Amino acid sequence: MSGVRQADPAFAGRVLWLVALAAAALLLGPLSRAWALAPDLGHGWAAPMLIAYLWWERWPQRPGLRAARAVGAGSWVALGVCLMVALALRLLLTPYPLWPVAVIVYTALLIGLALVAAAQVAGAAGVRWLGGPLLVLIAVLPWPGAVERALILPVREAIASLVAEISNLAGHPALAAGTSVRLAGGWVGIDEACGGIRSLQAAVMTALFFGEWLRLPWRRRVVLIAAGGMAAVVGNFGRVLFLSWRAESGDLARWHDGAGWVALGFSLVVTGLVGWRCRSRAGRKAEAGKPGAATMKAQPPAPVVSKSVPTGILIWMVTAVVVLGGIEAGTRAWYARGKARWRTTVPQWTVRFPEANPTLRHVPLGESAREMLRPDVFASASWRERDQAERSANYIVWRTGQVARSAPFLHNPTICLPYSGCELEEELGVINVSWAHGEIPFHTYIFRRMDDTLLVAFALWDPGRGGPLQSRGGGWMGWWRDQWRDVREARQDQPAQLFSYAIAGRGGRDRLAKDLSALIRPVE
Structure with missing residues (x-):
């Protein structure tokens, strides 16, 4: 220098x-x-x-x-x-x-x-x-949510709409729904981790690096960042278009991750090439200004060195x-x-399915549902008892992170069953189910789908506080109180348990609490 x-x-x-x-x-x-x-x-x-x-x-x-x-x-x-x-x-x-x-x-x-x-x-x-x-x-x-709503979300929706139009022109019926594309072979989303905002932010990071490494003027750095963003959008568009084409063949999962990495690599390579091109032009411009000494900028004096x-x-x-x-x-x-305190002082419980029942069938969690829920523990099963009524249960545990601040309230029977075609017929209130260290409140409902009825009970539990999981509310002041309450109680994570239980028909209301109590076991 x-x-x-x-x-x-x-x-x-x-x-x-x-x-x-x-x-x-x-x-x-x-x-x-x-x-x-x-x-x-x-x-x-x-x-x-x-x-x-x-x-x-x-x-x-x-x-x-x-x-x-x-x-x-x-x-x-x-x-x-x-x-x-x-x-x-x-x-x-x-x-x-x-x-x-x-x-x-x-x-x-x-x-x-x-x-x-x-x-x-x-x-x-x-x-x-x-x-x-x-x-x-x-x-x-x-990035703040306002940036995503104002910048990222409209771009994603535009990509979905354009891909749907191209698919329709090619003879493959498609419908854009928000940031996803609905085809005969399944849904193609734009919110997965390997596409969308990751490609955009990675391209911006590459542009910032090349701008500083190549010592580009600020105007050229802005141009480079814009070029990186456009490369990310184009790469993600190509990715969604390719996945929409593969979805018609029924092997979407096979190509999903690879297409995402190709889109990411495309945006990074294009950003790097544009950065190198900007450097070349800047170098030629500097050379063009060298012939006359009068055109050269005066050099600043050397700083005083202590x-x-x-x-x-x-x-x-x-x-x-x-x-x-x-x-x-x-x-x-x-x-x-704080973590050590609640794990050792607050009584914990878990769920044990009737493994000795010959009709018991375990149900695995689908990949899309796993990405949505991100649980630490998941167990689901269905079985029949002596009355031949079918039972089903889901047990989900979140131990780390902040997913449980929203997931249990967005993905419980009162939300998911109506989306699956069920209609809420009656709210039965709360029943308290006894276990070794107290009671757990379960919310109970009757749902109907066509001619079938379903008795449903579920509980949301906070194992960190040993009580029902409470949703956040109360405006800004209530929100701030919740934040500082977590700080005072040294709650790094938001643990939660969701236990849902369903019986086909209406006949199980009298023994519902007993059935639930038999499935809950204390953790020693």
Whole structure:
């Protein structure tokens, strides 16, 4: 880099140390958990490697130390405020790792502290050197729901409509329903993990990387990001069109994953080629401006290089890193303690089907239903008792993550049975079923489908609190109370159990509670 002096060994070691600690704070915090839980962010694990490569590639051009400068009281006050905000966000992001606004603010806060430290050590040149590669993180953060509703969802719906039109023109009847396409061979969705937003965000990450690696001007970087987004849309359109064609042959599952990876690879390759093309044009433009010395831009003067980092700056940096590390360690210890407490102090129960019954048939969970429910435990079976009435039961357990905050309320008999053609005939109220450590409330209903009736009972249970699972509500204040209640109780995950039981006909009402009690067993 012209106009910048070489750094001394002491500065090089300290900057490397700062970068390593900042990267560790980001990766060991909520970003890594978000990448692990969200299929759309699976490409996020590539971001640390790309950032590390960019830092390594530009290590010879690192800036020198600037003149010594004292750390004022304002810097310490700002640091204190930032650390308090970081503590609150870190506590909230453990039970809510995919909360987009909180993830973005927390990440921006940590990056901001690192850039302030770089500015204190090496001035504006240090900020540019450290912050440029961190732009890659923009594409590996969860995007707010408003962005998806305004940008992603309309694109998906347009792809589905266009694919349906092409299929109809080709003589294959198809109907677009939201972001999916209905064909004779089945549904072709656009929301699966290997397509859609993952391709788009991965292409944006690739564009940001090439823009920084090739040192492109900002206008060309914007063009590159737009080209990457278009490549992702085109690749995903080709994927859905191909799967719609294969669906007519009945082997959709065979090609599903492969088509997704091809679409992803297409968007990344196209983005890289466009980036290299932008670099070539920028290089030719720079060469065209060289003949006249008067047309060349004046080079900025070299910064003043100090011999060592002032003690006050070092203390400020060490304080920030130590406190952030303490926040990370304390948060993990707090929630680990909470998990151990509820598992050892709250009585647990499970369900045991009548395995000795010769009519018992276990029912596996379909792949599409598994992707929708994402359970940790699933068991389903049907059997007949002496009265020859058919029984069926489903038992679902969520132990980790946040799926249970919504899935049990969206996928229980009152929701799923009407979608399958059943009509709610009568609500029978709540019955309390006894077990070894108390009672479990079951909601009971009568459903009808044509001439058949079905007696249905189900319970939603929170094994973390040892009581019925409650839905979130109460407006913004109620929502905030629920968030902080989980923090106070150190609930990193939302565990839940859903047990549904059905008897064909109406004759089982009198013995329903006894039947349910016989299936529930305490966990020793």
